[in-house]
Amino acid sequence: MEPLREFFSHEKYLVCLTAALKQEVVLDSGATVLNHSMALVQRLEALLTQGNGSDVTLRIQTLDTDEVKMIQAHTLVLTMQSDVFDDLLLNRNSSVLVLRETQDCAAAFDKFIRYLYCGDISVRLDQAIPLHKLASKYHVQRLQQGLTRYMTQHLSSESPAGHVVSWYQYALQIGDVVLKDSCLQYLAWNLSSVLQSAEWGSISDELLLSLLQRSDLILQSELELYEGLEAWISQNQPAGVTVENALRSVRYGMIPPQHLFRLQKQSPLMLRYYESIRDLLFLAFQFHSASPVQFAKYFDVNCSLFTPRNYLSQTWGSPWVINNPTRDDRSFSFQTQLGPSSHDSSKRVTWNALFSPRWLPLSVRSSYAEHGAMQPTRTDNGRPRIIVTPATSSPDFAGVSFQKTVIVAAKQQGKVVVRHVYNFHQSTEEAGDFLVDADLQRRASEYLIDSSLYLHIIVKPIYHSLIVAKK
């Protein structure tokens, strides 16, 4: 076979040429490795660019255009990397193999072929989808998996027009559940930024409605969400039924009445669709008019209308930056409003939070106790824990359960992003995996931003059992 001979003659040539570079590694056995693999890769790349020994021409036709690109390739390399190329090359009738590609894939084709020869590739945000399409079409699994990983790790990267929404749509289309969920979670956990971005206007009806269902959205307030919805609707002018569904997903009970009054009289969207949400508004005003316990005697409170999301406004929690978190236990106090009902708007609850960097679960502690040793909270085997308790108790707490949420930020590609959201009643121990892989001892831990742990604690008053985090 022609290319094979080329290949070996180049290899021999290379060995002679680069022996002088002394890239030698002495092994334990006394043998020495002469390593010229980098130079080999460079020769392979030259084979592709110069076309020496080529035995097949790839003719890439861009669909719906006259654009054609020719690449001199080698069946050996194509066949080795892709069983799809193997089939195509077996069944071809001429030395030209015609490939029809969409515009974006045709533009990325050179990069793709180069990867087949060299095994490395540089990717920009806007090239991820076309390259992934090519990797899928030609069954180059390692590239496909690498690109999926690249996308899940670059959700927070800066791009002028945004890229997460198009990645979400693509993941949905190809049925990649992991990528789809990562995109959805990123949008849900960074919603305040997303609402301000150009990308927000481009989200589909389906994506909008699936975001609106989620209780784990992280944003300033429900009012912010309503305003974002108004902007999206005025930009997209969707069908009436979509507007109704979207408007019915707003949690009006979480918006104080003074804002509801204003929306009811001044929001053109609400004026137009008033009849579709009248029942919800009425229920929200009833909720605001009495104590939630009174209200719950007559109405079902186990519904989304009365379930808080993760609101960052200071009414519902506080940021907490812990410097050198492994040093010692740290405590912190903050206040939240008793509940979202207007009836509770002037009542505050003071919370004490305690962070322990190395706390031992009860089961481990009792085994230490049996052996009569050690201060339990001081060993190196313990795990981080936060407990949040009210500073005082009050008869107002009857019928309310306060769900605590800790949002943990981490650095990803130089950006501060939400990395985890933990829900619990009193102690993060309930969550089971609190900061389990944060490795706070390590200075380079991605969970440490300037040697500090960045948390935000939210207290959510709910009138039924714990909200299960929606994945």
Ligand SMILES: *[C@@H]1O[C@H](CO)[C@@H](O)[C@H](O)[C@H]1NC(C)=O
């Ligand atoms: C040869 O060198 C390349 C890069 O220079 C390296 O990735 C590879 O592991 C080395 N191989 C051996 C056998 O040392």
Ligand SMILES: *[C@@H]1O[C@H](CO)[C@@H](O)[C@H](O)[C@H]1NC(C)=O
């Ligand atoms: C390709 O052939 C040309 C001339 O025949 C030669 O100069 C060049 O080094 C060759 N390239 C490779 C990669 O073998």
Ligand SMILES: *[C@@H]1O[C@H](CO)[C@@H](O)[C@H](O)[C@H]1NC(C)=O
């Ligand atoms: C090759 O030729 C055969 C017979 O002429 C034909 O049936 C087949 O479709 C051709 N294949 C390609 C890939 O053009």
Ligand SMILES: *[C@@H]1O[C@H](CO)[C@@H](O)[C@H](O)[C@H]1NC(C)=O
């Ligand atoms: C939110 O997205 C912006 C860019 O769109 C990014 O800079 C920021 O780090 C993200 N924040 C979080 C909390 O993910």
Ligand SMILES: *[C@@H]1O[C@H](CO)[C@@H](O)[C@H](O)[C@H]1NC(C)=O
């Ligand atoms: C609340 O509603 C959900 C489903 O709507 C149900 O699964 C759950 O059991 C209800 N909880 C209570 C306390 O009624």
